[in-house]
Amino acid sequence: MSVRINDIAPDFTAESTAGTIKLHEWIGDGYAIIFSHPRDFTPVCTTEFGAVAQLAPEFAKRKTKVMGVSVDSVADHIKWKNDIAAFAGAPADFPIIDDTS
Numbered sequence: 001m002s003v004r005i006n007d008i009a010p011d012f013t014a015e016s017t018a019g020t021i022k023l024h025e026w027i028g029d030g031y032a033i034i035f036s037h038p039r040d041f042t043p044v045c046t047t048e049f050g051a052v053a054q055l056a057p058e059f060a061k062r063k064t065k066v067m068g069v070s071v072d073s074v075a076d077h078i079k080w081k082n083d084i085a086a087f088a089g090a091p092a093d094f095p096i097i098d099d100t101s
Contacts, residue, residue, distance in 0.1 A: 016095035017095050021097070039072065040080040046080070065094070073098050
């Protein structure tokens with residue numbers, strides 16, 4: 001099954017830095033962008049997650065939530081958020097999903 005732009009994504013439940021998330025419930029009546037990177041604490045991933053942190057207010061104006069996915073644990077994601085904020089000058093207030101499995 002492939003998912004294309006404007007398709008309704010399959011619902012799922014996942015552990016994240018914001019607790020347990022049920023995708024469709026979390027999205028609510030707006031839109032969502034789910035983006036992924038291979039690893040926490042890497043320069044490219046930190047830079048790109050930082051760019052999303054800086055843009056978060058613009059997404060919010062458009063009723064769009066963002067969620068990151070990375071293969072590391074929630075505990076690592078929480079530590080990484082400090083690096084992202086320090087680099088970007090903006091807090092990474094969006095959830096990052098634990099994809100260790």
